[in-house]
Amino acid sequence: MIATLGFGAQPRAAYAVDPFKSRGRLFSEDDSPTRTPFQRDRDRIIHSSAFRRLKHKTQVFIYHEGDLYRTRLTHTIEVSQIARSLARSMTVDEDLAEAVALAHDLGHTPFGHAGERALHDLMEPYGGFDHNAQCLRVVTSLERRYARYDGLNLAWETLEGIVKHNGPLEDYDGNPVGAYAEAGLPFGIRAYQPYQDLMLGSHASLEAQAAAIADDIAYNAHDIDDGLRAGLIKLEQLEDVPLAGNALRQVRSLYPDLEEFRIVHEIVRRLITQMVEDVIRTSAGNIERVKPESVHDVRECGETLVCFSEEMAKIEAAIKRFLFENVYREAKVTRIMNEAEQVLSDLFGYYFERPSEMPDEWQFGDDEGLLPVRARRVADYVAGMTDRFALLEHRRLFDVTPELR
Known part of the structure; x- marks a missing residue:
């Protein structure tokens, strides 16, 4: 059963999220006459300061190492394209x-993750630091653009997707599960729950699941691309990597005289295509098997429906292992990331001892004496920096700053 919209018409399955039946926003707003709630959310995210800063935040390689490497921004755009394609294939809400x-x-x-490790270690006495929870803080509190409220006031379904796109965070008894089983829910998510219950014990919508697996597809394929461009891996090393090796042999057979940079692109596009097509087939089979008749059925079915096949999941895990061994843990990358951790540790320590040195909009008056409040404020400020600004601040405040090259 497929329903249709009026403006911005998309075909929509019964198990899709219906934008006209949204659970609403924390602060009520009049409906837009030209955009659905999720189209408005997309636009608010794109126009946010945090989104613009992704341009100068590390994906794998520091932003100044080369113009062709992915940043968080280019990675995010690639993820959104794949997510839309997956959503379209399932006739759920692309927006x-x-x-x-x-x-x-x-x-x-x-x-990147080096900065997150540094902040988590520093914030451990005050509730830790988690980038997914920080994302929720950004869109519900830290963005300050609107007169009526802090944050972007996104729809409930968008917030649910941000928090739960990788699956439930709790079991139905309220016990944290998965990555949070031992340490408990991170601060940002725990602090927001009293305002809006995001149903942490259920799965997210198919739309959010599509975004989650699109992230995996994008960084697996594109980190191979960037690793080759950086000279950390050679084409010959891909021969024994599942999927990538087959793609390499296929391209060389079809185009024996092709230049290497074109070979790389042909490999990457084949990797993305095969992974996307596998997810589409597998998800269609899961939907047919479970037969959800509503988004409620999707949330309560007890499993992730948008996923790789068993065979592709093994291949994807092998690609991840290859990237960890040859790119993420490569000696130069590791050295740079260790130095980057020190930069963030230095900045956090400096502002924690001198909170008045932060810009006026980051001052917080009488609460400054409460160390957990001060620590969280400093972590929010430092986490929001770009790579470039963090290095500039470090050079301004300290005698020696690593080059990160």
Whole structure:
């Protein structure tokens, strides 16, 4: 059963999220006469300061190492394209899938996961730091653009997708699961729950699930591309990598005289195509098997429906292992990331001891004496920096700053 919209018409399955039946926003607003709630959310995310800053935040390689490497921004755009394609194949709401995809990295620190590790260690006495929880803080609190409220006042379904795109965070008894089983829910998510219950024990919508697996597809394929461009891996090393090796042999057979940079692109596009097509087939089979008749059925079915086949999941895990061994843990990358962690540690320590040195909009008056409040404020400020600004601040405040090259 497929329903249709009036303006911005998309065919929509019964198990899709219906934008006209949204659970609404924390602060009520009049409906737009020209955009659905999720189209408005997408537009608010794109126009946010946090989204613009992704241009100068690390994906794998520091932003100044080369113009062709992915940044968080280019990665995010690629994820959103794949998410829309997956959503379209399932006849669910493309705009919601795109909004979740565009927002998914807004909580990342400078210098990627190295920055997150540094801030988590520093914030451990005060509730830790988690980029997914920080994303929720960005869109519900830290963006300050509107007169009536802090944050972007996104629709409930968009917030749900941001928080739960990788699956439930709790079991139905309220016990944290998965990555949060031992340490508990991170601060940003725990603090927001009293305002809006995001149903942390259920799965997210198919739209959010599409955004989550689009992220995996994008960075697996494109980190191979960037690793080759950086000279960290050679084409010959791909021969024994599942899927990539087959793509390499196919391209060389079809185009024996093709230049290497074109070979790389042909491999990457084949990787993306095969992974996307596998997800489409697998998800269609899962939907047919489970037969959800509403988005409620999707949330309560007890499994992720948008996923790789068992065979492709093994291939994807092998690609991840290859990237960890040859790119993410390569000696130069590791050295740079260690130095980046020190930059963020230095900045956090400086502002924690001297909170009045932060810009006026980051001052917080009487609460400054409460160390957890001060620490969270400093972490929010440092996490929002770009790679470039973090390095400039470090050079301004300290005698020696690593070059990160």
